[in-house]
Amino acid sequence: MSVLDHLDDWPVDNVAAAIVRDGSTVAHHGDPNRRFPLASVSKLLTAYAVLVAVEEEAVDLTSEAGPPGATVEHLLAHASGLAFDSDETQAGVGEQRIYSNTGFAVLADTVATATDIAFADYFAQAVCEPLGLSDTDLDGPAGHGVRSTVTDLARFAAELLDPQVLAAETLADATSVHFAGLDGFVPGYGRHRPNDWGLGFEIRAEKSPHWTGSTNSPATVGHFGQSGTFLWVDPDLKAACVVLTDRPFGAWAKPLWADFNDAVVAAIRAEHRA
Secondary structure, three states: OHHHHHHHHOOOOOEEEEEEEOOEEEEEEOOOOOOEEOHHHHHHHHHHHHHHHHHOOOOOOOOEOOOOOOEHHHHHOOOOOEOOOOOOEOOOOOOOEOOOHHHHHHHHHHHHHHHOOOHHHHHHHHHHHHHOOOOOEEOOOOOOOEEEOHHHHHHHHHHHHOOOOOOHHHHHHHOOOOOOOOOEEEOOOEEEOOOOEOOOOEEOOOOOOOOOOOOOOOOOEEEEEOOOEEEEEEOOOOEEEEEEEOOOOOOOHHHHHHHHHHHHHHHHHHHHHO
C-alpha cells in the first residue's frame, strides 16, 4: 500500500511497518527484520503469556497478586491501584485505572512462581515459539523490555485477528472492557473518562485525543510504546497495523500517528470496496 510511503517523511532515522489482513502481511515498509525496543508494546506480548498461563491453569484471573485484594485480572487491566513505577499504591483496588509498569513486573513474578519457570523463558515458550517469533525476546522488565521486528509483530497481529495459541473466547474476553467505568490517564494523551482497558490491551473506545486514528473503530485494541512504536488491531476492518521507529515518543508523534492511522484506515476501506 502506498499509504506506507508517508513514513518516509517522518522525522526518524529508522522506521519499519506492516499492514496485516486475512492472516498475512499485505504491505510492509522499511527493514522488516530490524530489531527495535518495543517499550510498552511489550505489554501485549507479556499479557498474552499470562493468558496462556491462565489457560494452562497455572494461575487464574482471580489469583491474588499485588496489593491486598488485587488479582491477576486487576493487574492486567491496570486496576490494582499500583503506581506507575513503584510499589506504592495510589488508589484502592478497582477504584482507578492507574497505568502501571510495576503491575506487569508483579504479573511476571506471579507466573514465574506458579510455573517454576523464569518468566522470560515462559514468555519464549508460551508466545514466541508457537508463533514463530524468532527475533523476539524479553530481555528486561516484563512491561517494557521486549525487542522485536515488524516481521514478528505482524505474525503476532495475525494471531490477534485469528487466535490459534489462545482460545478465541479467551482473546475476546481480553479485548473486552474489564472494570468498566474507571477513569485514568493514557500516558502522553491525558485523562479519559472512562479509560477503557482489557487484559493488557488498551481499548480505543471514544477516547480523544488518541494515538490511533479518529476513524479507527471504538473496538480497536492495541498499545503504543515510549520508544516510538505502536500496534493496533481493528476488528471492524479485520486488519492490523504495526509501526516501529527509533525515535522516542513525543510531541512529534501525536499528529503524525493520528493522520497516518486515518490514512491507513481509509486505504483498507478503499480496498474492501474495490
